[in-house]
Amino acid sequence: MTDVDRLFRTYNAALVRYLTRRLGDRDWAEEVAQETFVRALRQTSIQNERAWLFAVATNLVRDEARKDMRRRKHLALLAEEERETMVEPEETTIERAQEAAIARKAVDGLAERDRLALLMREEGLDYNEIAEALQLSPGSVGTTLSRARRRLVESYEVLQKSREEREKNAAS
Amino acid sequence: MQHLDEGTIHSWLDGALSADEAARVEAHVAECPQCAAAVAEARGFIAASSRILTALDHVPRRVVPAALPVRWYNRAVWRAAAAVLVVAVGSLVVVRSSDRRAVVLPTMIDSVGASQATVTPPQILRTSPPATSAGKLQAPASVTPSTQRALSSGAASSGKPRAEAEFSGKPVRSAAPTQGGTRERARDESGDAVIDRNAAAPPQVAGAVMAAPQRAVSSPVAGVTMMDAVAGEQPPLKVVGTPRVLGAKVTLYEVAPGDTVTFTEALNIQLNAVVTTGISSAETQARRSMAKSAATAATRAPAPSPAVPTLQVEVLNGVTTISWPDVTTGNMLKLSGHMSVERLTEIKRRIERERAAAAKKGPQ
Numbered sequence: 001m002t003d004v005d006r007l008f009r010t011y012n013a014a015l016v017r018y019l020t021r022r023l024g025d026r027d028w029a030e031e032v033a034q035e036t037f038v039r040a041l042r043q044t045s046i047q048n049e050r051a052w053l054f055a056v057a058t059n060l061v062r063d064e065a066r067k068d069m070r071r072r073k074h075l076a077l078l079a080e081e082e083r084e085t086m087v088e089p090e091e092t093t094i095e096r097a098q099e100a101a102i103a104r105k106a107v108d109g110l111a112e113r114d115r116l117a118l119l120m121r122e123e124g125l126d127y128n129e130i131a132e133a134l135q136l137s138p139g140s141v142g143t144t145l146s147r148a149r150r151r152l153v154e155s156y157e158v159l160q161k162s163r164e165e166r167e168k169n170a171a172s
Numbered sequence: 173m174q175h176l177d178e179g180t181i182h183s184w185l186d187g188a189l190s191a192d193e194a195a196r197v198e199a200h201v202a203e204c205p206q207c208a209a210a211v212a213e214a215r216g217f218i219a220a221s222s223r224i225l226t227a228l229d230h231v232p233r234r235v236v237p238a239a240l241p242v243r244w245y246n247r248a249v250w251r252a253a254a255a256v257l258v259v260a261v262g263s264l265v266v267v268r269s270s271d272r273r274a275v276v277l278p279t280m281i282d283s284v285g286a287s288q289a290t291v292t293p294p295q296i297l298r299t300s301p302p303a304t305s306a307g308k309l310q311a312p313a314s315v316t317p318s319t320q321r322a323l324s325s326g327a328a329s330s331g332k333p334r335a336e337a338e339f340s341g342k343p344v345r346s347a348a349p350t351q352g353g354t355r356e357r358a359r360d361e362s363g364d365a366v367i368d369r370n371a372a373a374p375p376q377v378a379g380a381v382m383a384a385p386q387r388a389v390s391s392p393v394a395g396v397t398m399m400d401a402v403a404g405e406q407p408p409l410k411v412v413g414t415p416r417v418l419g420a421k422v423t424l425y426e427v428a429p430g431d432t433v434t435f436t437e438a439l440n441i442q443l444n445a446v447v448t449t450g451i452s453s454a455e456t457q458a459r460r461s462m463a464k465s466a467a468t469a470a471t472r473a474p475a476p477s478p479a480v481p482t483l484q485v486e487v488l489n490g491v492t493t494i495s496w497p498d499v500t501t502g503n504m505l506k507l508s509g510h511m512s513v514e515r516l517t518e519i520k521r522r523i524e525r526e527r528a529a530a531a532k533k534g535p536q
Contacts, residue, residue, distance in 0.1 A: 037246075102228045107225070118221065121186070141183070143177075145182050145186070146181065148221070149217040149221040150217050151223045153217050153220040
């Protein structure tokens with residue numbers, strides 16, 4: 001097994017999940033993850049593999065988002081086209097979809113650094129890895145994470161409450 | 173020791189503190205209720221944020237999550253298509269089932285007809301009627317030959333074959349009650365009440381449809397007697413369908429259980445009369461138009477007799493079609509079914525009689 005095979009098998013799932021949560025698009029997330037592993041191939045040595053992979057993936061998303069907004073728009077169009085004919089493999093209830101939409105809104109409302117730190121932590125990165133990937137001091141990761149979690153939960157609860165009120169008004 | 177800050181609590185819960193730091197935090201939390209509460213709250217935030225982030229994983233491929241995916245079966249187009257399909261299949265089943273009955277039973281009916289030895293085109297009947305059998309029928313009706321001639325239906329016994337062929341079919345049929353008549357009576361006993369009403373119809377109405385104007389004034393008694401004679405034999409025709417066809421009025425009659433004929437009236441009338449919806453309105457309209465034609469015929473009664481309608485016969489793939497012009501409206505009328513010409517002409521008479529009865533009832 002080559003080194004990149006091992007890297008892929010070890011980190012691909014977590015990286016794709018992290019990127020999917022970050023981007024809201026599974027295919028785009030897989031593309032970015034693959035590009036991340038291609039870049040890892042070019043490296044002679046990587047000190048902290050996981051931190052490096054998450055940092056590169058994060059930068060790829062950032063660079064790509066910056067330089068190619070058109071591609072994203074095109075992707076959105078493709079997504080809309082496919083939605084016309086798509087039969088979902090997994091049952092998605094309305095409830096679940098509404099929950100996902102609120103979660104997305106709450107996550108998008110976070111500061112970029114807080115969001116990335118939280119998503120990386122969720123993928124099992126330790127404080128040092130997060131610090132390395134995001135170029136933070138290790139001591140500030142706890143503060144970043146605590147802030148991110150509190151804001152995420154509070155924002156989610158506010159959104160949830162307003163949805164419930166809307167539904168209540170619609171029903172009455 | 174000072175109270176723990178939130179970052180430290182999260183670091184401790186995430187296992188990011190050194191052993192020394194973790195031990196100190198643990199000792200403090202054990203003593204300080206305020207920090208213990210903060211730790212509990214932090215645990216809640218960690219669990220909740222983890223759950224919220226999990227909700228992000230339900231993202232379909234290539235889909236921007238802002239809008240919900242539209243299910244294919246929720247589309248109005250599909251629902252409309254499904255509705256059309258249901259209606260189409262339903263119609264097909266109805267049409268097919270009535271077609272099948274029309275195919276299966278004629279052999280039986282024809283065999284009855286054949287026993288009467290009358291597989292003869294109407295043109296021949298016109299010149300040489302089946303005098304023997306028709307005579308038998310007409311005798312109990314006690315109608316004189318002259319009134320019968322006036323009625324245009326007693327051609328057979330009058331000895332002078334003047335009457336139209338289509339009216340000859342009736343006596344032939346009625347003359348053999350032991351052959352076909354008994355069977356028919358047994359089937360349609362429920363229709364007797366209606367027949368009696370038809371029989372009571374004033375003769376001028378029947379006369380108008382039978383297209384022999386002079387009888388309307390000349391022989392009311394004969395007309396009633398004649399109607400009585402046939403009423404005992406003939407149940408009313410049952411309308412089993414009125415398929416909508418542009419430019420024509422089509423009626424499916426069930427002449428016997430499982431035996432149907434198609435009656436087509438070519439329409440050359442105004443648009444408002446063509447736009448019919450549903451059976452009831454079609455019936456109403458039929459009554460109205462019949463009332464009109466009856467009235468027209470009644471007013472025209474003293475006028476000279478119109479030309480004798482010519483009857484055309486066509487047999488194609490076992491389906492016999494007879495067509496003739498309506499004397500009052502001039503529309504082409506067509507009757508087709510899997511049966512002999514005689515049986516069709518007999519049914520033609522029945523249809524005309526019922527149309528006359530409907531015309532009488534219509535204006536009320």
